[in-house]
Amino acid sequence: MKIVVIIPTYNEKENISRLILALEEQFKKISHEMHILVVDDSSPDGTGEIVREYSRKNQNVHLLSGQKQGLGAAYVRGMRYAIEKLGSDAVIEMDADFQHKPEDVPRLVTALDEGSDFVIGSRYIPGGKIPKWSFSRRLLSSGGNIMSRAATGMFKIHDTTAGFRAIRTDLINKISLENIKVQGYSFQINLLYQAFLNKAKIKEIPVEFLERKEGETKIGKGDVLEALIFVWAIRLERSETFIKFAVVGASGVVVNLGVFYVLFRIFGVSDIIASPLAIETSIISNFLLNNFWTFGERQTETKFHVKGLKFNLVSFVALGVSWTTFIALTRLLNLRPEELAQFIGIIPATFVNYFLNSYWTFKETNKEPVLAGK
Numbered sequence: 001m002k003i004v005v006i007i008p009t010y011n012e013k014e015n016i017s018r019l020i021l022a023l024e025e026q027f028k029k030i031s032h033e034m035h036i037l038v039v040d041d042s043s044p045d046g047t048g049e050i051v052r053e054y055s056r057k058n059q060n061v062h063l064l065s066g067q068k069q070g071l072g073a074a075y076v077r078g079m080r081y082a083i084e085k086l087g088s089d090a091v092i093e094m095d096a097d098f099q100h101k102p103e104d105v106p107r108l109v110t111a112l113d114e115g116s117d118f119v120i121g122s123r124y125i126p127g128g129k130i131p132k133w134s135f136s137r138r139l140l141s142s143g144g145n146i147m148s149r150a151a152t153g154m155f156k157i158h159d160t161t162a163g164f165r166a167i168r169t170d171l172i173n174k175i176s177l178e179n180i181k182v183q184g185y186s187f188q189i190n191l192l193y194q195a196f197l198n199k200a201k202i203k204e205i206p207v208e209f210l211e212r213k214e215g216e217t218k219i220g221k222g223d224v225l226e227a228l229i230f231v232w233a234i235r236l237e238r239s240e241t242f243i244k245f246a247v248v249g250a251s252g253v254v255v256n257l258g259v260f261y262v263l264f265r266i267f268g269v270s271d272i273i274a275s276p277l278a279i280e281t282s283i284i285s286n287f288l289l290n291n292f293w294t295f296g297e298r299q300t301e302t303k304f305h306v307k308g309l310k311f312n313l314v315s316f317v318a319l320g321v322s323w324t325t326f327i328a329l330t331r332l333l334n335l336r337p338e339e340l341a342q343f344i345g346i347i348p349a350t351f352v353n354y355f356l357n358s359y360w361t362f363k364e365t366n367k368e369p370v371l372a373g374k
Contacts, residue, residue, distance in 0.1 A: 001089040002033045003109060003166075004062075004082040008074035009038055011045045012096040020054055020061060022102040027060075029106045035060045035086060038096075039078040041068035062086070072187025076177050083169050092166045093188075100164040104207050108166040117171045117200040118192070120157070121164030127206030128159070150355050152193050158204060163188055171200050241358070244294040248286050249350050253343070256282035260342050271338050275326050276319055278342070279349070283315045286353070295362035302363075310361040314353060322349035 005023060009016060020036060027034040040048040042065055051063040064081050066074070075093060082088040090112055094100050104121055111119040123130050124145065133141070141161070148160040165188075175194040180187060195202060260278035263269040269277075291307065302310070325345035329335040335344075 001112075002035065002087060003030075003090045003092060003112075004035045004037050004086055004088040005092040005094055005105065006075060006078040006082060007036065007038050007094050007096050008041070008071055008078065009043060009047050009051075009096045010041045010068060011043045011047060013043070013045045013047045013050055015096050015098060016047055016050055017054075019096055019098065019102065020051070023105065024058075026102050026105050030109050032109060033060075035062065035082075035088070037062045037064060037078055037082055037086070039064045039066070039074045039081075041066060041074060070187075072180065072190070075187055075191075076180065079169075079172055079177060083172065088169055090166060090168045091172070093163060095163055099210050101208060101210065104164070104205075107205055107207075108164075111203050111205055112166050112168065114203075115201060116166075116203040117168045118195045118202045119166040120159055120162050120192075120202065120204045121207035122159035122162055122204035123207065123209045124158040125204050125206050129206075129208040131209065131211040148189050150359070152189070152196070154193065154196050155359075157192070157196070157202060160189055160192055164207060164209075165192075167191075167195070171195060171198065174198055241294060242354070245290065245354055245358070248289045248294055249354075251289065252282040252286040253346055255285045256346060257339060257342065260339065264338065271330070272327075275342060275345075276323050279319050279322050279345075280315065283311075283318065283353070287311045287315075287357075290357065290362070295358070298362055298364040300362060301365050302361075307361050311357060314356040314361060317356065318349040318353045321352050322346060325349075 007016075007019070016038065020038075023034075023036055038047075038051040038061075040051065040063060042048070048063060048065050051061065055061045055063050062081075064078060066077055079091055082091050092105060092108060094105070100121065108119050108121060122128050124142070130138070130141065145159060145161050149155055149157065152160070154160055175191070175198060180190050180194065192202075256278045258278075259281045260274050263274035263277060264271050287308070291304075291311075300307070322345040325348055326341050329341035329344060330338055335341045
């Protein structure tokens, strides 16, 4: 089997030489024909020239240069080249900054040898590790991963945003790279999702994700935003249930704001009291509509009163999320008018409501997404 390690680069001269040497050392432990393909986005720091020099001395080192269009675009170029020009049977996605350990490459290959189509170097299964990040970065990583799993339905895959993966090229051909429109960081989620839809044999192996020591990270806020938009686009595109839930949620917004206005403006009830009452009223309205319309066709073994109890528990969580947001905005940030703060508080509560109620309260019997190959 010919396996090509694809490494996208942009200004990685501090790392690329050491990485190539480290990979070559690991290749000695692998019985397959191993190649390195560096996809360089015309780095002005000379990364491409360093790789070109290695390629003159080593037939298994290749350079593919192009314009900077994002991580996804680089991987698409690299995969096409690996398949069409190098005749690869599998590819490995890997960062150039040593956040992915070269020592783990043989383990990814072993998983392919054992029959997997798509192998993920996972940070979020037992044995996987992430650095001692700041709270905000840890929240961004784990929160984005949880949202991706929930929005796409890939619940049994623990690390959907991982960038260290091995993939058989016959699976890539089945997916068709032309169907993957995104060019940035969300490419990773998209490719995995397409493999999931094609019932690929997906396996996760634990890896330690390290901190970058040289160079600067290339992932920006725009990449994170694109990924968030992408996962919700999947939900909107493929889920009639979510669309119904969104309609019910919109009606709940009207109920919420209407009740709040009546209590606060007309009857003079304190905003601290009017807010949770309005929220609770809209939650009850949403439950009835979701139970008989949004999730009405789901076959569940849960009795109505049990669903009501579960929904009530979720309601308390959503109530706390929305009310806490309201208090933070009005008391800490002094946001006015109060109706605006009330509206903003609805947004995080809506996400909490949907995830917990869709996948717990109204969970369909024997209809969980199944991870192929498990």
